[in-house]
Amino acid sequence: MTTDLAAFAAERGIKYFMISYTDLFGGQRAKLVPAQAIAEMQADGAGFAGFATWLDMTPAHPDLFALPDPSSVIQLPWKKDVAWVAADCMMEGKSVGQAPRNVLKALVAEAESMGMHVKTGVEAEFFLIQPDGSAISDIYDTAEKPCYDQQAVMRRYDVIAEICDYMLELGWKPYQNDHEDANGQFEMNWEYDDTLKTADKHSFFKFMVKSVAEKHGLRATFMPKPFKGLTGNGCHCHISVWDKDGKTNVFADKAQPFGLSAKGKTFLGGIMKHASALAAITNPTVNSYKRINAPRTISGATWAPNSVTWTGNNRTHMVRVPGAGRFELRLPDGAVNPYLLQAVIIAAGLDGIKTDADPGRHYDIDMYKEGHTITDAPRLPLNLLDALREFDKDEGLKAALGGEFSSAYLKLKHGEWNAYASHFTEWERQTTLDI
Secondary structure, three states: OOOOHHHHHHHHOOOEEEEEEEOOOOOEEEEEEEHHHHHHHHHHOEEEOHHHOOOOOOOOOOOEEEEEOHHHOEEOOOOOOEEEEEEEEEEOOEEOOOOHHHHHHHHHHHHHHOOOEEEEEEEEEEEEEOOOOOOEOOOOOOOOOOOOOHHHHHHOHHHHHHHHHHHHHHOOOEEEEEEOOOOOEEEEEEOOEEHHHHHHHHHHHHHHHHHHHHHOOOEEEOOOOOOOOOOOOEEEEEEEEEOOOOOOEOOEOOOOHHHEOHHHHHHHHHHHHOHHHHHHHHOOOOOHHHHOOOOOOOOOOOOOOOEOOEEOOOOOOOEEEEEOOEEEEOOOEOOOOHHHHHHHHHHHHHHHHHOOOOOOOOOOOOHHHHHHHOOOOOEOOOOHHHHHHHHHHOHHHHHHHOHHHHHHHHHHHHHHHHHHHOOOOHHHHHHHOOO
């Protein structure tokens, strides 16, 4: 584990460090620090004005200091004289409770105090589009069912292979890359890890994909639903819980249905119990609800849930259990904050264990064809405002994530909703101008 960033710079020929933190809206904020100054920054942190980013602060607040976590440092594979390092937000010597990475670290510590080690893997989908965002970048990518399209993925080989080469270089153990279900859409997978490490990698992955795309004259977007009629960008998360040493999967019990232990089932019960409130975090933008409540796409399916249901190895439900000892949450989308995604999963799951939550009955049906036959499963929120209201009602989840965070998040997200609601759209012009 790296402990001395100055030594890391000397060993690797690093000239600059990007000291980076992620705000409440998922924006990555950074200062570019010369290696000669990194020792001081490692001790005291890089100074920011918190109000200038999406944190619930005012111009009168003291300086926010981003204290780099040396265990997260990554030398940029495409720009070797620069290193990126995730940071924890501090103010007047105290941890900032609303900062997403701090929220996650507090929940990781709580899980560890209960003898549990949560591990996750994410499937981050993205589109490669024109620089102005108007269309996908490949004019020949027009198949009705483009998923796994061999020719289409090879037309973007230079971009995808470069990113995968970098993940191999970084030791992430990537294992597959594919063209996804929408034209212009891709997914790249790497090995699961401890939740904090997964969140740091997820954060860096988004930065890396955007940077490499720009290098090739393209633009990458993780926006949940950038194109009408096409499948949206999901960010499915695979979840397992291990013992304190991280050696034994405590979710696994092959003698039980789906290979899911009693503890795993109550963790899942927490996810199901808090699902509607969870959406405010896992689906954090106005656009998110164009994905989870989308009509049938050109390919024939949205691959996104709209109801709170779980199943075995069936991709039409919110949660599927594809194998013993883990389950996949299919609710999150590409806009999700990498740190808050992991935090809210742990928060809901631990509450499920504490309260012996029952996930309810499972369903084996095709939700896209027969979902209307289920009358006892809640529907997911129809829009961001509904999701925020569900989150605000969920006192247990708010408390688990921390009062400072929950209050700040709700305040800023309600502001975002109000800004959207006051915006005059082209749809309104087209449909109501002459009424």
